[in-house]
Amino acid sequence: MIxxxxxxxxxxxxxxxxxxCDKEKIKFVKDVEEPFLxxxxxxxxxxxxxxxxxxxxxxxxxxxxxxWSHFAIHTWPEADYIALDILTCGEMDxxxxxxxxxxxxxxxxxxVKVIPRGx
Amino acid sequence: MIxxxxxxxxxxxxxxxxxxCDKEKIKFVKDVEEPFLxxxxxxxxxxxxxxxxxxxxxxxxxxxxxxWSHFAIHTWPEADYIALDILTCGEMDxxxxxxxxxxxxxxxxxxVKVIPRGx
Numbered sequence: 001m002i003x004x005x006x007x008x009x010x011x012x013x014x015x016x017x018x019x020x021c022d023k024e025k026i027k028f029v030k031d032v033e034e035p036f037l038x039x040x041x042x043x044x045x046x047x048x049x050x051x052x053x054x055x056x057x058x059x060x061x062x063x064x065x066x067x068w069s070h071f072a073i074h075t076w077p078e079a080d081y082i083a084l085d086i087l088t089c090g091e092m093d094x095x096x097x098x099x100x101x102x103x104x105x106x107x108x109x110x111x112v113k114v115i116p117r118g119x
Numbered sequence: 120m121i122x123x124x125x126x127x128x129x130x131x132x133x134x135x136x137x138x139x140c141d142k143e144k145i146k147f148v149k150d151v152e153e154p155f156l157x158x159x160x161x162x163x164x165x166x167x168x169x170x171x172x173x174x175x176x177x178x179x180x181x182x183x184x185x186x187w188s189h190f191a192i193h194t195w196p197e198a199d200y201i202a203l204d205i206l207t208c209g210e211m212d213x214x215x216x217x218x219x220x221x222x223x224x225x226x227x228x229x230x231v232k233v234i235p236r237g238x
Contacts, residue, residue, distance in 0.1 A: 010195065010202060015132055015234055051168050053184050063182045063189060065172050070182060070191055074206070076129065076237075083129060083236050087193070087202065115134055115232060117202050118195075 010118030011069060011089035016098055018082035020108030026075035026082060027058035039100040040064045040071045043092045071097065082107070087117065129237030130188060130208035135217055137201035139227030145194035145201060146177035158219040159183045159190045162211045190216065201226070206236065 025031055029052045040047060050064040058078075064071040067090060074083045082105060086094045102110045144150055148171045159166060164185040171181040177197075183190040186209060193202045201224060205213045221229045 008198075010198075010200065013134055013204070015236065017237060048172050048180075049170050051170050051182070051184065053167055055187065059187065061167075061184050061187065061189065063170070063184060063191070065170065065180050065182060068174065068178065068180065068193055068195070070180065070193075072182070072189055072191065072206070074187055074189075074208075076187075079127075079129075079237075081129070081237060083206070085132070085204070085206070087191070087204070089193075113234060115234070117134065118136060118198075118200060 008118060009116050011087055012094070013115045013117050014086040014088070014094045014098065015113045015115065016084040016086070017111040018084055018102060018105060018107040018109075019080070019111065021080045021082055022106040023077040023080050025105050026060065027077045029054045029060050029062075032060045032062060032073065032075060035101070035104045036062050036071070036073055037064065039097045039104065040066070042100055043094055043097045045069070045092045127237060128235050130206055131213070132234045132236050133205040133207070133213045133217065134232045134234065135203040135205070136230040137203055137221060137224060137226040137228075138199070138230065140199045140201055141225040142196040142199050144224050145179065146196045148173045148179050148181075151179045151181060151192065151194060154220070154223045155181050155190070155192055156183065158216045158223065159185070161219055162213055162216045164188070164211045
């Protein structure tokens with residue numbers, strides 16, 4: 001069997017739609033970077049590397065690399081919307097990050113799908 | 120309704136398990152970075168920023184930011200396994216990237232889930 005050495009679940013992938021955000025809080029890197037990094041840290045993980053990109057006239061993408069996993073955020077201020085994804089591997093609590101970002105960006109709703117990875 | 124301004128699908132998220140890879144090809148950044156960047160470009164998109172991280176003794180994480188979207192790769196050489204994810208928004212063909220990486224890293228199988236984002 002070709003899958004013999006892939007018996008385990010390597011992690012969980014959280015795909016999160018943050019809906020009804022405050023558009024003024026998600027337009028620019030200067031407003032998104034620090035809240036996003038803080039929210040990632042709150043999950044109990046150590047940040048290894050990160051990058052952010054500013055789109056014109058507004059909109060932000062940010063990616064945070066943690067141990068064998070990552071956080072990614074894409075903001076669409078024109079739709080008051082954030083696409084967030086969190087790939088977790090090991091001991092960390094993604095829900096803390098989701099709740100924290102929902103509060104910080106004043107989202108009215110967080111829709112979460114959790115997909116197992118590696119199985 | 121709080122979802123009034125989120126009527127559209129913003130993109131698709133491809134969660135890909137590459138199984139039975141050649142472990143010697145996925146241990147180090149020097150072997151993963153260029154094939155991954157080339158595979159991303161083949162989808163028809165423009166790379167804006169990227170970063171890679173080397174784990175010890177082996178294992179690689181790489182993230183490529185494209186227009187409002189991203190590619191991410193995490194390699195587990197000890198299990199001949201790659202977790203790949205591609206968030207697409209706009210005109211690009213993620214399947215080209217998946218097929219290209221499957222071939223380059225000699226994966227025996229590619230399991231793909233496609234999740235709509237923003238709906």
